[in-house]
Amino acid sequence: xxxxxxxxxxxxxxxxxxWKSWLFRAASIALALIVIAVFVFAIIGIxxxxxxxxxxxxAFGNSIYFNDxxxxxxxxxxxxxALAPAFKMRFWNIGAEGQVLAxxxxxxxxxxxxSSLPAPLLYILMFVSAIVLSAIWGLIPAIxxxxxxxxxxxxxLMMNYVAIQIVNYFYNKWRGAASALxxxxxxxxxxxxxxxxxxxxxxxxxxxxxxxxxxYLYLNxxxxxxxxxxxxxxxxxxxxxxxxxxxxxxxxxxxxxxxxGVCGFMTVAGQDxxxxxxxAGGYGFTSIIVxxxxxxxxxxxxxxxxFVVFLEKGTNHITDAFAxxxxxxxxxxxxxxxxxxxxxxxFINYKLSFFRFRKGEK
Amino acid sequence: MKKILSTLLVMILAVSMxxxxxxxxxNNAGSSSDATATPEAxxxxxxxxxxxLVGDETEGYTKAHIDGIVAAAANTGIAESNILWKxxxxxxxxxxxxxxxxxxxxxxxxISNSYGHxxxxxxxxxxxxxxxxxxxxxxxxxxxxxDNLYNAFxxxxxxxxxxxxxxxxxxxxxxxxxxxxxTGYDADGNVKIGYVGAFPYAExxxxxxxxxxxxxxxxxxVSMEVTYTSSWFDIEAEAAAAESLMADGCVIIGQxxxxxxxxxAIQSAQDGNGTVAFSVGYNVDMLEAAPTAALTSAxxxxxxxxxxxxxxxxxxxxxxxxxxxxxxxxxxxxxxxxSSCAAGTAEKVAEVEAALKSGSLYVFDTSTFTVEGxxxxxxxxxxSYYDYSTGTPTxxxxxxxxxxxxxxxxxxxxxDESSFRAAPYFSLIIDxxxxx
Numbered sequence: 113x114x115x116x117x118x119x120x121x122x123x124x125x126x127x128x129x130x131w132k133s134w135l136f137r138a139a140s141i142a143l144a145l146i147v148i149a150v151f152v153f154a155i156i157g158i159x160x161x162x163x164x165x166x167x168x169x170x171a172f173g174n175s176i177y178f179n180d181x182x183x184x185x186x187x188x189x190x191x192x193x194a195l196a197p198a199f200k201m202r203f204w205n206i207g208a209e210g211q212v213l214a215x216x217x218x219x220x221x222x223x224x225x226x227s228s229l230p231a232p233l234l235y236i237l238m239f240v241s242a243i244v245l246s247a248i249w250g251l252i253p254a255i256x257x258x259x260x261x262x263x264x265x266x267x268x269l270m271m272n273y274v275a276i277q278i279v280n281y282f283y284n285k286w287r288g289a290a291s292a293l294x295x296x297x298x299x300x301x302x303x304x305x306x307x308x309x310x311x312x313x314x315x316x317x318x319x320x321x322x323x324x325x326x327x328y329l330y331l332n333x334x335x336x337x338x339x340x341x342x343x344x345x346x347x348x349x350x351x352x353x354x355x356x357x358x359x360x361x362x363x364x365x366x367x368x369x370x371x372x373g374v375c376g377f378m379t380v381a382g383q384d385x386x387x388x389x390x391x392a393g394g395y396g397f398t399s400i401i402v403x404x405x406x407x408x409x410x411x412x413x414x415x416x417x418x419f420v421v422f423l424e425k426g427t428n429h430i431t432d433a434f435a436x437x438x439x440x441x442x443x444x445x446x447x448x449x450x451x452x453x454x455x456x457x458x459f460i461n462y463k464l465s466f467f468r469f470r471k472g473e474k
Numbered sequence: 475m476k477k478i479l480s481t482l483l484v485m486i487l488a489v490s491m492x493x494x495x496x497x498x499x500x501n502n503a504g505s506s507s508d509a510t511a512t513p514e515a516x517x518x519x520x521x522x523x524x525x526x527l528v529g530d531e532t533e534g535y536t537k538a539h540i541d542g543i544v545a546a547a548a549n550t551g552i553a554e555s556n557i558l559w560k561x562x563x564x565x566x567x568x569x570x571x572x573x574x575x576x577x578x579x580x581x582x583x584x585i586s587n588s589y590g591h592x593x594x595x596x597x598x599x600x601x602x603x604x605x606x607x608x609x610x611x612x613x614x615x616x617x618x619x620x621d622n623l624y625n626a627f628x629x630x631x632x633x634x635x636x637x638x639x640x641x642x643x644x645x646x647x648x649x650x651x652x653x654x655x656x657t658g659y660d661a662d663g664n665v666k667i668g669y670v671g672a673f674p675y676a677e678x679x680x681x682x683x684x685x686x687x688x689x690x691x692x693x694x695x696v697s698m699e700v701t702y703t704s705s706w707f708d709i710e711a712e713a714a715a716a717e718s719l720m721a722d723g724c725v726i727i728g729q730x731x732x733x734x735x736x737x738x739a740i741q742s743a744q745d746g747n748g749t750v751a752f753s754v755g756y757n758v759d760m761l762e763a764a765p766t767a768a769l770t771s772a773x774x775x776x777x778x779x780x781x782x783x784x785x786x787x788x789x790x791x792x793x794x795x796x797x798x799x800x801x802x803x804x805x806x807x808x809x810x811x812x813s814s815c816a817a818g819t820a821e822k823v824a825e826v827e828a829a830l831k832s833g834s835l836y837v838f839d840t841s842t843f844t845v846e847g848x849x850x851x852x853x854x855x856x857x858s859y860y861d862y863s864t865g866t867p868t869x870x871x872x873x874x875x876x877x878x879x880x881x882x883x884x885x886x887x888x889x890d891e892s893s894f895r896a897a898p899y900f901s902l903i904i905d906x907x908x909x910x
Contacts, residue, residue, distance in 0.1 A: 176578035180571065224864055286863035289674050291706060292565030292590025295597070298861045299870035384567035386593075432558055432579065439562065 121465045133460045140456030144449045151448065155441060156434045163430065170429020171422040181418075181425050183313040183383065186320040187375060189417040191392075191399035193320070193327045193410050194371030197364045198250075200331060200408040202344040207253065207268030209396025210275035211369045213389070214249040215242035215376025217279050220387040223296050223303035223380070224286065234303055235381070242377035243370045249275065250369020251362065258358035272396070276389045283388055295385045305382040316378050323371060328410045330367075340364055372396075401450060405457075423449055519788045521583070523547065523557045524576030526569055526595075528588035530561040533707055534757035535732040539587045539610070542776025549777070550784040565590025573598035577605055583787045585780075586610060588706075592625075599623040606793055608783065611677075613897035614859040616796040617871040624793055626779045627896035629800025631684035632830050633772040634728075635837045637754045637808050638688020639826050640770045640819055641667070641726045644752055645693045647816035648725060653750055657723035664697040664906070668719030670729040670736050672706045674909070680891060680898035681730045684837045685754070685772075686907055689726070691842070692822070698907045699724065707732040713739035720751045726769075728754040737764035752814060759809040771809040778805040798896035801830040838889035840879065843904040853878040853889055855899045 149160030158166075171181045191208045198205040205211075218241040226234060253267035287293040297303060308314045331337040339360050343350045350357050380387055402420060406412035427442030525543060529536035540559075547557055558579055560572045569591045576584050577598070585608045586595050592612035599607040599620045609615065612625040645665050648654050658666055667689060671678040686698045699719060703711040712735030716727050720743055729736045736753060741764035743749040753764055755771030779797055786793045799805040811819055829835035840850050857873030876894045881887045891900050903909065 174578055176574050180574065227864070288862040290590070290862075291588075291673055293863070294565070294590060294593035296863060298593065299868045385597075386567060388564075388566050390564065390566060390568075428575070432560070432575065435559070 119466065123463045123465060125461060125463050128460055136456050136460050137453070140452045140459075141449075144452035147452070148445050148448050151444065152430065152437070152441075156430075156436045158434070164426075166430050166433060167422070167426025170427075170432075171425040173429075177425065177429075179311065179313045181421055183316055184424070185414075185418045185421045186313070186316045187379065187393075188395050188399055188402060188421060189324060189413055190320045190375040190378070191372060191395050192402040192406070192413045192417055193324050194368050194375065195399055195403040196327055196406075196408045196410050196413070197331060197337075197340055198368040199403050200344050201340045201361065201364050203254070203257065203361060203365065204265040205250065205253075205268050205365065205368055206265055206400065207249065207271045207396075208368075208372050208399055209392045209394070210268070210272035211246045211249045211372035212376045212379070212392040212396050213272075213275040213279050214369075215246035215373030216380045216387050216391045217275070217282065217376070218242045218245035218373070219303075219377045219380040220282065220296060227297050227300055227302035229302075231302070235305070238303055238381055239374075239377055243373040246373025246376060247366045247369040250365040250372070254362045254365030258361045279387060279389045279391070293386055293388065296380075296387070297385070301385075303381055304385055305378075312383065316382055319374065319378060323374065324410045324414060327371070331408070331410070336360075336363070401454070405453060420446070519551050521552050521556065521784065521788050522579070522581045523552060523784070524560070524573075524579070524581035524584040525557060526560045526563045526572050526576070526584065526586040526591060528563060528565065528586075528591070529707065529732075533732055534734070535706065536587060538757045538774060539776055542774075542778075542780050543585070545777035546780030546784050549781045550788060552784060552788075563591070565594075567594060569594035570597050573607065574601075577602045581605065583608065583783065585783075589613075596620060596623055606787065608793075611897060613895060614871050614873075616895065617857065617859060617873040619871070624783075624795050624797075625896050626783070626794075626797040627892060627898070628774045628776070628779065628805045629798055629892050630772060630774055630806050631680050631837055631891055631898065631900070632800040633774075633806035633808055634681050634684040635688035635691075636823055636826055636830070637728070637770050637772040638685040638690075639692055639822060640688075640808065640811065640815060641685075641728065641752070641754050642689040642692025642696075643816040643819045643822055644769055644814070645689065645696065645726060648750065649693070654725055655723070655750060658725045658750065659723075660697050662695075662697070664695045665693065665726075666722065666724045667696055667698040668716070668722065668724030668727040669698055669700045670712050670715040670719070670727065670731055671700050671702050672731045673704060674702055676901040677898045678702075678730045679903065680900035681772075682728065682907065683843075683900060683902070683904055685728045686904070687837060687842055688826075690906070691826075696906065699910050700907060701910045703731055705731070709733040709735040709738075712736045716740055716753075717743070720749055725750055726752055726754065729756050732757060734760060734763040737768050740764060741767040755809075761810065761812050766812070766814050768812045769815050770811050773807050773809055775805050775807055778803055796896045798892040800892075801827055802833070836882075836886065836888035838891055838900060840887040840889065843906075845902050845904050847905065850879060850889070850902065851887070853902065855894065857895055857899075 149163055152158060152163045170177060172178050191212060195205055195208055219238045222238045222241050226237060249271055253264050253271060256262035256267055257264045283293050305315060339355050342353065342355060343357055343360050347357055379391055384391060398420060402413055402416045405416050423446045427445045430437050431439060431442050527536045531537045531540055543557060547554060558576055558581060563569050563572045565588055569586060573584055573595060583606045587610045589611045592609040595607045595609040596618060599622050603622055606622050606624060608624045608626060611627050615623040615625040654665060660666055669682045671682060682700055689696050699722065701715040701719060703715055705711060712731050712733050716736035716739040719727055727736055727740055737755055737760040740751050740753045743751060744767050753760060753768045755768055757773055758771060760768035760771055783793060854875050855878045856875045858869050859871040860867040861870050878889050879887055880890045889900055892898055
């Protein structure tokens with residue numbers, strides 16, 4: 113036996129059976145649930161069963177929770193769907209937060225300054241300007257990437273802060289002497305989207321549902337979707353096949369930004385009726401994880417977004433019930449879960465070989 | 475093999491430590507979890523109270539509300555486990571979500587403690603019409619047309635006036651002992667006072683004016699500078715404001731902001747180079763932060779309102795839609811007098827408090843102040859609620875325009891604060907006060 117032999121050796125897997133990778137994922141979730149149960153028991157001393165019952169109640173316990181969970185799932189999903197084409201192209205768009213804010217800002221600007229327009233025209237203008245501004249927010253880094261190969265991760269990330277500051281500027285301008293902005297167009301309610309089927313959330317679900325399906329079809333059944341996949345796999349192959357890579361990059365980021373714009377529009381016009389730098393609520397970043405875990409498949413994203421929101425709402429419910437369990441504790445729980453789920457991807461891609469077993473092989 | 479063994483040992487150790495922590499902490503949390511499971515409240519009332527707080531117990535303003543709610547719950551027999559707290563809820567759509575979640579948990583009344591929560595409480599109130607929503611310090615419940623939206627405030631200008639009296643006594647003492655340096659007087663020989671305000675609204679203006687008038691009632695020759703920090707809670711900005719006011723020579727620094735930034739800065743100036751400056755705080759006793767610099771703080775006794783509210787909710791009787799009371803029911807007070815207060819302060823305070831209680835003394839007596847050199851004879855106040863975001867004020871809810879100057883049976887004229895609406899509306903800048 114070689115003395116220098118390491119305890120564990122990491123090897124890249126060539127392939128892995130589909131069922132096996134799902135087994136890994138299931139196991140990691142099970143492990144995470146156990147660790148979460150231990151963690152929650154450690155700080156507030158309630159049984160694992162109690163933990164998960166509370167979490168279930170908080171996410172689906174009654175119609176109020178259920179609708180809220182669906183709404184936030186739709187919001188998160190919408191951004192993840194927006195990221196899907198960019199990520200599939202291996203264009204690391206970390207700027208969804210800013211792109212959503214850009215859409216939210218454009219919507220608010222039209223709401224505030226064009227509130228006297230007739231309702232249908234106002235809605236159309238709000239919607240179009242949200243999409244355009246968000247698309248521009250995505251377009252700028254894309255052009256720099258296409259023309260000068262500027263690193264898109266940093267560029268899109270920094271565009272977030274630009275958006276946040278511009279939103280802060282208008283927030284402060286509009287709030288005037290008050291400490292907080294409150295709702296826009298309080299008196300006229302101009303630009304507030306109507307409720308459909310008597311529900312504030314239904315329109316959001318409908319819009320995001322349609323977008324999810326369209327994006328799935330776009331990525332999997334169209335020529336442009338195929339181009340995105342090829343550029344993602346290998347830029348050189350794409351070039352060799354005669355694809356205009358620059359055009360694909362720019363076009364894809366326009367789409368990615370525009371879908372973020374829809375999210376910004378729906379958030380401001382449909383739900384919040386207000387804007388702040390927190391309008392995207394950090395979902396611009398959470399959605400990156402959702403998109404990744406779903407392997408850029410928008411249908412799988414539905415489940416993952418639902419799961420993440422379930423964790424959020426569920427732990428929030430524990431926070432309400434127990435004084436010792438605060439907001440940071442609920443973030444830790446979500447962190448544990450994501451740690452295991454993302455960590456398991458490592459075991460799907462790599463194989464560990466222990467020296468004890470290797471000895472036998474020799 | 476050794477490596478594996480040691481790894482295992484470390485893991486076992488870690489797990490047992492974790493388990494140890496768990497055992498310790500279960501005792502702490504045990505009481506609250508037990509309470510949730512077995513409703514102690516059944517002996518008294520099963521009313522569930524939902525509370526949305528802009529901060530947490532580390533913030534003076536929010537702590538005062540928490541204390542008030544806990545005390546009122548004890549007064550009315552609501553078990554503490556039946557109070558659901560939502561801490562650090564921003565003044566955004568998050569407040570609406572929080573309100574909905576409290577409805578979902580079956581709360582019989584939902585309270586929010588910050589002004590900026592009001593719009594979202596109104597949204598929730600319109601949706602869940604059978605649950606009362608109380609937007610504390612709000613200003614449009616009565617004109618909103620929503621029957622289940624409520625506002626409440628206190629006549630805190632009264633306790634600010636009394637805290638001004640405390641400061642006035644101190645100034646009189648300092649002047650008598652010749653302890654104020656030359657920089658402490660302005661060109662006209664007035665003693666300089668400073669004030670750290672949060673925002674330029676009526677609430678703050680009403681507060682510093684009553685503080686100033688309180689001082690003036692004891693020591694006539696004073697002038698006051700006001701600085702705004704544009705935040706309700708910003709330790710650093712409040713400390714910086716206090717420092718710049720002290721550098722200007724102010725010997726008394728009042729505040730309408732929620733942190734201990736100002737008192738702490740004043741204490742360290744006192745300790746550091748013997749600066750003659752004293753602090754009058756807000757919300758909570760500042761003596762811990764500034765043992766010799768703090769004189770007193772003006773506070774709200776929120777428990778008085780919350781007791782009224784909880785009693786009404788339990789009895790199912792009408793809740794006052796726009797409540798504001800002062801010394802007459804004990805809804806406002808000042809905190810324990812600090813050791814630096816002038817001799818005779820306690821007696822003077824008792825006298826002024828009694829006069830406010832009986833109604834024989836008016837804080838905004840028009841004979842005690844002038845605006846641009848003239849006494850005020852008329853002050854129309856528009857109670858409508860406006861949206862200012864577009865630059866042109868748009869009426870959201872229409873209210874009456876009332877004449878705020880009243881004259882009592884003895885012919886004394888005064889500005890009638892907080893009686894037409896709970897939220898303060900005195901927004902005149904009187905002579906002797908300058909905004910920096």
